[in-house]
Amino acid sequence: MTRLLRPLCRGTTYTRLLHLWVPMLVVSVWALIDDTTLWVPAVVLVPLGFVPAVRTGEGVQARLLLTPGHEDAAFSVAPSANRRDRLRTVVWLELRMLLGALTTGVCVWLPVLAVELVRLAVGERVDDIPLLRDAAPHWAYALLAPLPLLALYGAVVGLGALATAGARALLGPSATERLHALEERTERLLERTRIARELHDSIGHALTVAVVQAGAARAANSPEFTDRALTAIEETGRAALEDLERVLGVLRESERPASSRPTLTDADRLLESARASGATVDAEFAGPLETLPGPVSREGYRILQEALTNVLRHAGEVPARVHVRVAEGALTLAVRNPLPDDGAAPGRGSGLRGIRERAALLGGRAHTGPDGAGDWQVRVELPLG
Structure with a gap:
């Protein structure tokens, strides 16, 4: 049990969560402008990834947030030197955007789902979530309320580990740098x-x-x-x-x-x-x-x-x-x-x-x-x- 809960005491878990949230700030600003074209930020990342200095910025962020406290040589902080490095940077930016969207979704909806299950358990009806809209209030829903929180914990830890692995693969040093x-x-x-x-x-x-x-x-x-x-x-x-x-x-x-x-x-x-x-x-x-x-x-x-x-x-x-x-x-x-x-x-x-x-x-x-x-x-x- 202690091993299972150990990530809760690690600062890396929360810095990785912050790293995944950062791209969503741009999406949130764009949503205030036009919430019908949320795909635009993902398209803008393509030419942005071809800028050599972007790879340096992403490498620095990965070192500081994905592996804080370690000089991780798996993350390169050099500008893109060739076309292959620039393509890898583009793929990383898109992967980071996708993982950020998933992280934001689970961080918003899973806590909401836990709250709604508690409301059902105390006798209130739920109209905000289609899955629970037709559910009749019953005390047994209190037993299900912790499950979304456990799923949130697993998703945050798993998505952070996935982001770290992706960064090592896509932001790692090229053969020339090695x-x-x-x-x-x-x-x-x-x-x-x-x-x-x-x-x-x-x-x-x-x-x-x-x-x-x-x-x-x-x-x-x-x-x-x-x-x-x-x-x-x-x-x-x-x-x-x-x-x-x-x-x-x-x-x-x-x-x-x-x-x-x-x-x-x-x-x-x-x-x-x-x-x-x-x-x-x-x-x-x-x-x-x-x-x-x-x-x-x-x-x-x-x-x-x-x-x-x-x-x-x-x-x-x-x-x-x-x-x-x-x-x-x-x-x-x-x-x-x-x-x-x-x-x-x-x-x-x-x-x-x-x-x-x-x-x-x-x-x-x-x-x-x-x-x-x-x-x-x-x-x-x-x-x-």
């Missing part, structure tokens, strides 16, 4: 992945440098070395804060340009940071780095940053060789360092996966692993086209 929504969702997911990689590479590098420097300073027990370590930690932390602020700026401003991100022309600060942490870095750059396309140069910087971070995190103070070359329509970036004494591979987690993802995103390839000569190598090739 494809556009899917592309936007894919773009958002890609952007989230890119931001996650940015934070991992930048913050991870800064924390690794800070940990290595702090540990070395404690072991050295030298005021001069400690001063240099604190300076390196300060500089690395400041750079990480700048990167963090930039990433947060991207989150706040979706159209913020990516040109502010560091590129391979800024690679010196990565090398100095690694050297300040105790690693010996031998770097060789060949080719015009300043001519690299922006996406290739920016992703190359992050790949180099992650490779050096892995050296510091997993191999410690070991000599590392960096080779960056721009030639033959490709950027080749290689970082090589001796494996730790225990032979453990320097990392197989999200950092190396991020390197491979960055390379694949630009149509390149990445190789990470032992090279057979006792060294660990990260080698990435990115096309410039």
